[in-house]
Amino acid sequence: MQMKIQTPFYLLNVIVVVIFLLVLRAGQFRSANTDDEFFQCLLFKSDNATLISQVVYSPNNISYTSVLQFSINNLRFTSPSTPKPRYIVTPVDEFQIQTVVYCSKKHGLEIRTRSGGHDFEGLSYVSQVPFVILDLINLRSITVDTQTATAWVQAGATLGELYYAIAQKSQNLGFLGGICYALGLGGHVSGGGYGAMMRKYGLAADNVVDAQFINVHGRILDRKSMGEDLFWAIRGGGGSSFGIILSLKIKLVPVPETVTVFTIDRTLEQNLTKIILKWQHVAPKIDKDLNIRVLMFSIVNPSTGNRTIRATFDTLFLGGINRLLPLMQEEFPELGLTREDCTEMSWIESVVVGSGFTNGEPVEVLLNRTALPKNSIKGRSDFATHPISEDGFEGIWEFYNDKIGAGMALLVLTPYGGKMDEIPESAIPFPNRLGTLYMIEYVVAWDGDETSPNISWIRNLYNYTASYVSNSPRTSYLNYNDLDLGVGKTYQEASSTWGANYFKNNFDRLVKVKTMVDAGNFFKREQSIPTRS
Numbered sequence: 001m002q003m004k005i006q007t008p009f010y011l012l013n014v015i016v017v018v019i020f021l022l023v024l025r026a027g028q029f030r031s032a033n034t035d036d037e038f039f040q041c042l043l044f045k046s047d048n049a050t051l052i053s054q055v056v057y058s059p060n061n062i063s064y065t066s067v068l069q070f071s072i073n074n075l076r077f078t079s080p081s082t083p084k085p086r087y088i089v090t091p092v093d094e095f096q097i098q099t100v101v102y103c104s105k106k107h108g109l110e111i112r113t114r115s116g117g118h119d120f121e122g123l124s125y126v127s128q129v130p131f132v133i134l135d136l137i138n139l140r141s142i143t144v145d146t147q148t149a150t151a152w153v154q155a156g157a158t159l160g161e162l163y164y165a166i167a168q169k170s171q172n173l174g175f176l177g178g179i180c181y182a183l184g185l186g187g188h189v190s191g192g193g194y195g196a197m198m199r200k201y202g203l204a205a206d207n208v209v210d211a212q213f214i215n216v217h218g219r220i221l222d223r224k225s226m227g228e229d230l231f232w233a234i235r236g237g238g239g240s241s242f243g244i245i246l247s248l249k250i251k252l253v254p255v256p257e258t259v260t261v262f263t264i265d266r267t268l269e270q271n272l273t274k275i276i277l278k279w280q281h282v283a284p285k286i287d288k289d290l291n292i293r294v295l296m297f298s299i300v301n302p303s304t305g306n307r308t309i310r311a312t313f314d315t316l317f318l319g320g321i322n323r324l325l326p327l328m329q330e331e332f333p334e335l336g337l338t339r340e341d342c343t344e345m346s347w348i349e350s351v352v353v354g355s356g357f358t359n360g361e362p363v364e365v366l367l368n369r370t371a372l373p374k375n376s377i378k379g380r381s382d383f384a385t386h387p388i389s390e391d392g393f394e395g396i397w398e399f400y401n402d403k404i405g406a407g408m409a410l411l412v413l414t415p416y417g418g419k420m421d422e423i424p425e426s427a428i429p430f431p432n433r434l435g436t437l438y439m440i441e442y443v444v445a446w447d448g449d450e451t452s453p454n455i456s457w458i459r460n461l462y463n464y465t466a467s468y469v470s471n472s473p474r475t476s477y478l479n480y481n482d483l484d485l486g487v488g489k490t491y492q493e494a495s496s497t498w499g500a501n502y503f504k505n506n507f508d509r510l511v512k513v514k515t516m517v518d519a520g521n522f523f524k525r526e527q528s529i530p531t532r533s
Contacts, residue, residue, distance in 0.1 A: 059084065090135045111131065139157075256318055261315060292314075416438055
């Protein structure tokens with residue numbers, strides 16, 4: 001009779017551990033080998049191996065951490081547990097970008113393209129799979145042509161650098177990007193891009209007339225060679241879903257020699273609720289030259305010691321005080337604007353003030369990429385298509401006064417109307433046009449690690465406002481990316497979650513373009529345009 005030999009239990013454990021360690025080591029070897037092969041690929045494919053090696057950073061490089069963190073403006077994604085890139089590449093020309101695209105495809109690494117690093121969800125520098133950051137910080141040249149009122153701007157330039165360059169050439173031209181001067185141009189414009197002159201001239205993406213773009217095959221395309229479908233898609237549909245934007249040719253807009261700014265604060269004790277109710281009806285309908293944005297905080301009233309809501313009415317008027325005062329007195333007397341509240345200045349000076357600098361800083365401060373403080377941030381967005389009721393605002397005030405956890409909670413109301421009502425929803429992928437009264441931005445920012453209570457708070461506020469904003473679908477702004485809307489890299493996942501939220505009826509056309517130009521879905525992330533199959 002054949003004897004059955006039983007393996008002792010402790011020996012089975014030893015065998016399992018050994019197998020596990022062998023598999024782990026093999027995986028580590030494959031990972032390290034893949035990384036080494038990627039780097040060798042960059043050297044082999046480059047015309048100048050020495051030059052490209054100077055712009056490639058691995059975790060073993062002494063500058064890796066500083067390069068990674070320099071453009072991370074959302075400190076939620078700086079913890080040791082946050083996934084880090086295998087490499088960071090800071091190319092100095094388009095040929096190095098082409099090499100990164102080729103080698104990333106060949107060795108199975110995703111590309112995350114970063115221009116400014118202002119990202120609510122960190123998607124330009126974080127991935128859950130092996131990835132490379134393509135940081136465009138060195139691609140920041142700006143060429144302004146005052147004769148044609150246009151400018152070619154590389155994707156890594158900041159808005160502040162662009163505004164400054166325009167002002168050096170002309171006092172009568174401007175551009176209508178955002179007030180956050182440190183935003184990278186590529187991401188800002190390819191997601192839509194709104195600013196203080198939006199009601200007069202539309203979005204930044206509405207004013208792009210040409211582009212240089214690298215596709216999945218490494219080809220450099222302009223508007224003519226990429227075709228109108230792709231050119232349509234990268235102006236508001238998120239350029240990183242389709243390839244890499246190298247530079248944009250933008251249309252500059254006329255600005256008067258003198259503009260007027262004012263900032264007025266009002267609290268609940270100063271009849272704020274009634275003023276906001278009136279603002280909803282006035283701000284989207286008033287003269288296109290006037291933009292009245294509202295920023296609201298919860299503060300402690302120094303005279304009572306109780307918490308209250310303070311709203312800052314932050315305004316740019318494309319004209320002088322003598323035209324502004326009668327307009328405000330007729331349309332919005334509830335705000336109580338006086339001549340003493342107003343300051344006349346040049347457009348570029350208004351950009352400095354609008355960026356939060358109020359101590360007489362020179363315009364050169366716009367060139368400083370690190371002047372803004374960094375915090376941990378969670379943001380969400382909505383579009384109001386009808387006025388919110390008084391009860392609705394009273395509920396919002398309660399949320400802000402009852403906020404749990406450390407940090408600052410901010411509510412921003414940005415009026416639409418004007419030129420935004422005149423541009424069709426399908427003109428570019430950004431769909432929120434006629435019928436939109438204003439955009440709502442919810443932001444909570446904090447220092448330290450109190451992530452859970454802060455994010456729970458903003459999610460609860462977002463749930464509360466559902467009945468007061470757009471619906472079917474409830475729309476959001478792509479540049480305020482929000483993973484709470486859902487994630488997914490397939491058409492089925494995206495169409496059932498975030499696709500319509502960002503793009504409404506433009507989503508399927510974006511999918512069609514994506515399928516045409518990147519059928520293998522190489523350029524992808526948690527909320528990138530998917531292919532149909």
